[in-house]
Amino acid sequence: MKVGLVVQARNGSTRFPEKMVSNLNGKRLLEWVLLRAGRAKAQEKVVATSNLSQDDIIEEIARALGWKVLRGDPFDVLSRYARAVRDFGLDYVIRITGDCPLVDPKLVDFALEKTLQEGSDYTMLAGIIDGFDVEVIRGEWILKADLSARLPSEREHVSPYIRKSQKAKKLFLNCHQEDLSQIHLSVDYPEDLMIIERLLRELGREDFTYEDVVKLIKEKPHLLERDKKIVPNEGYLRSIQEDREFVKGLKGKSLRLEESLKHFEKTKKLIPNCSQTFSKSYLQFSVGASPLFVEEAKGVYLKDLDGNTYIDYTMGLGACILGYSFEPVVSQVKKQLEKGIVYTLPHRLEAQLAELLTHIIPCAQMVRFGKNGSDVTSAAVRVARAYTGRDMIACCGYHGWQDWYIGTTTKSMGVPEAVKKLTLTFEYNNPQSLERLFEEYPHQIACVIMEPVGIEEPKDNFLQKVREITHKHGALLIFDEVVTGFRFSLGGAQDYFGVVPDLACFGKAMGNGMPISAIVGREDVMKLFEDVFFSFTFGGETASIASSIAVINYMRENEVIAYLWEKGQKLREGILKLVEEKELEDVVKVKGYPVRFVVDFAGEDGLKLKTLFQQECAKRSVLFSGSHNISYSHRDEHIEETLRVYDQVLDILKYALEYDMVDELLEGEVIKPVFRKP
Numbered sequence: 001m002k003v004g005l006v007v008q009a010r011n012g013s014t015r016f017p018e019k020m021v022s023n024l025n026g027k028r029l030l031e032w033v034l035l036r037a038g039r040a041k042a043q044e045k046v047v048a049t050s051n052l053s054q055d056d057i058i059e060e061i062a063r064a065l066g067w068k069v070l071r072g073d074p075f076d077v078l079s080r081y082a083r084a085v086r087d088f089g090l091d092y093v094i095r096i097t098g099d100c101p102l103v104d105p106k107l108v109d110f111a112l113e114k115t116l117q118e119g120s121d122y123t124m125l126a127g128i129i130d131g132f133d134v135e136v137i138r139g140e141w142i143l144k145a146d147l148s149a150r151l152p153s154e155r156e157h158v159s160p161y162i163r164k165s166q167k168a169k170k171l172f173l174n175c176h177q178e179d180l181s182q183i184h185l186s187v188d189y190p191e192d193l194m195i196i197e198r199l200l201r202e203l204g205r206e207d208f209t210y211e212d213v214v215k216l217i218k219e220k221p222h223l224l225e226r227d228k229k230i231v232p233n234e235g236y237l238r239s240i241q242e243d244r245e246f247v248k249g250l251k252g253k254s255l256r257l258e259e260s261l262k263h264f265e266k267t268k269k270l271i272p273n274c275s276q277t278f279s280k281s282y283l284q285f286s287v288g289a290s291p292l293f294v295e296e297a298k299g300v301y302l303k304d305l306d307g308n309t310y311i312d313y314t315m316g317l318g319a320c321i322l323g324y325s326f327e328p329v330v331s332q333v334k335k336q337l338e339k340g341i342v343y344t345l346p347h348r349l350e351a352q353l354a355e356l357l358t359h360i361i362p363c364a365q366m367v368r369f370g371k372n373g374s375d376v377t378s379a380a381v382r383v384a385r386a387y388t389g390r391d392m393i394a395c396c397g398y399h400g401w402q403d404w405y406i407g408t409t410t411k412s413m414g415v416p417e418a419v420k421k422l423t424l425t426f427e428y429n430n431p432q433s434l435e436r437l438f439e440e441y442p443h444q445i446a447c448v449i450m451e452p453v454g455i456e457e458p459k460d461n462f463l464q465k466v467r468e469i470t471h472k473h474g475a476l477l478i479f480d481e482v483v484t485g486f487r488f489s490l491g492g493a494q495d496y497f498g499v500v501p502d503l504a505c506f507g508k509a510m511g512n513g514m515p516i517s518a519i520v521g522r523e524d525v526m527k528l529f530e531d532v533f534f535s536f537t538f539g540g541e542t543a544s545i546a547s548s549i550a551v552i553n554y555m556r557e558n559e560v561i562a563y564l565w566e567k568g569q570k571l572r573e574g575i576l577k578l579v580e581e582k583e584l585e586d587v588v589k590v591k592g593y594p595v596r597f598v599v600d601f602a603g604e605d606g607l608k609l610k611t612l613f614q615q616e617c618a619k620r621s622v623l624f625s626g627s628h629n630i631s632y633s634h635r636d637e638h639i640e641e642t643l644r645v646y647d648q649v650l651d652i653l654k655y656a657l658e659y660d661m662v663d664e665l666l667e668g669e670v671i672k673p674v675f676r677k678p
Contacts, residue, residue, distance in 0.1 A: 346540055
């Protein structure tokens with residue numbers, strides 16, 4: 001193990017120029033520091049100064065006293081310490097500043113001894129007189145700080161990044177019970193030098209200790225009297241203000257959004273929420289800081305009304321699993337358009353797609369089509385009621401806009417109370433909560449409808465237990481796979497987890513953006529649709545059916561599912577690594593599976609943080625909504641660029657929290673949740 005004592009010194013102080021060479025009782029200030037500190041136990045003794053010519057004299061003094069010298073950036077002190085660690089192979093660094101001529105080598109040795117005993121990464125003497133400061137830092141933490149620290153205060157003062165880290169083992173040593181840190185005996189101004197001269201004359205020798213100085217100033221406090229009031233830690237406080245300006249400077253250039261905002265004002269008068277979907281509306285995208293409307297999209301790129309282009313991961317709320325305007329699918333849709341898409345009679349493509357689904361989805365024996373997820377989840381509930389002769393529903397997850405489900409949410413306005421009472425909710429990964437519903441409403445629950453997986457992993461055979469409980473009580477199990485279908489596996493989450501329901505609902509990715517959904521399931525249940533009314537003009541619309549056939553065939557032939565898992569894993573792991581490096585685990589949450597995960601923000605200011613993150617990502621050409629639905633068009637270069645952007649924006653987030661600047665950095669309106677807490 002190798003310990004180095006590194007003294008930082010330079011002559012460029014704005015408050016006291018050339019103080020290192022100023023006279024102090026017959027010696028230059030730096031000589032006092034090096035002679036006293038040099039008695040400490042360390043294998044290497046190094047002066048780290050700047051490469052400016054005005055600091056040539058510092059090198060001369062240091063070498064004359066037998067110290068090694070390292071020179072570097074005048075303002076990046078941290079980089080100098082990192083060089084010392086690398087150049088001299090230091091395991092630990094004792095940090096002393098050149099403005100502490102009274103430094104006590106016994107205190108230095110004490111701090112080092114305790115550091116080694118406790119195995120700490122960072123040790124500081126606490127409560128002592130300012131001017132006897134000692135820090136002992138593990139070399140690898142200095143290198144880590146040099147790699148990650150960006151703020152001016154972190155670069156100039158070496159240890160703030162390490163002190164703020166939750167992962168560094170820190171030790172704060174009290175030399176005595178009394179806090180004397182308000183006493184200022186470091187040299188920041190000429191007046192400080194005068195006070196230290198008085199103390200040295202009173203002490204009358206050079207081998208004094210810290211205890212000698214404490215005793216002296218308690219006996220003769222008038223020795224500390226000064227004409228000029230000193231602002232404690234003035235240099236550090238100035239650095240903090242520089243930090244705030246630095247953080248502001250990290251923000252990207254504001255987007256051009258004139259056309260988007262103009263269209264927004266027009267659309268507000270015509271369309272409630274300016275959108276057909278809550279999740280696409282300005283509730284989820286910051287007005288004034290993020291795009292609100294799209295002009296076109298291709299692959300993974302989306303272009304807004306102002307011509308700004310973004311890498312997108314929401315991908316039409318997960319619908320465009322192959323990518324926007326994916327040519328192998330588009331070509332099939334175009335061919336069908338030329339033949340017509342809605343007819344007086346059913347088209348043979350309906351049976352072709354139905355047969356395809358029965359081959360790939362475990363529970364599918366018969367099939368019916370809809371246009372969106374709400375169509376088929378509502379159809380599933382209706383046919384389950386018809387099959388069982390019961391009225392009540394148990395649900396878990398999100399299942400669309402129809403009365404039977406939306407009445408369970410905070411968006412239930414307009415749903416009759418009688419309808420609300422018929423749908424019950426249970427907790428994911430809590431089979432007991434489902435069992436209690438069956439016990440409370442015996443022989444009344446027609447079906448259990450649930451998303452087999454959202455962003456939370458099923459634990460302890462949860463899905464199997466749900467199926468057992470449901471069947472034990474004579475109800476049907478319905479998996480809502482509108483989101484998970486064609487993403488976890490070609491046969492859906494039921495195929496991935498090996499749990500087969502009675503009925504299942506598919507949509508979104510099924511048509512790569514074309515409006516189509518399907519309810520599939522057991523023949524004896526599905527046969528009831530011959531009498532259960534589920535009928536509408538566009539159920540057999542063939543452009544969407546042709547699109548779905550093309551999607552499924554392409555995915556089967558090109559191992560798309562494996563690709564989604566691989567690229568999603570790369571993106572997800574990259575984000576997790578960034579969050580960990582920046583120690584934002586308590587704030588930034590990455591939830592879900594590689595093929596579909598969300599990045600969320602915890603705490604009371606979670607929505608503000610999400611808004612700020614979205615704002616700065618948009619400036620850097622990444623459209624962020626929280627959802628990451630990986631597509632077949634996402635390539636390594638897109639993921640690498642996204643991680644580069646997230647790296648920058650997570651820094652902004654981290655500093656905004658550290659300096660309480662979130663509100664100050666926001667440029668648009670704060671986004672709002674679709675479902676508000678009651």
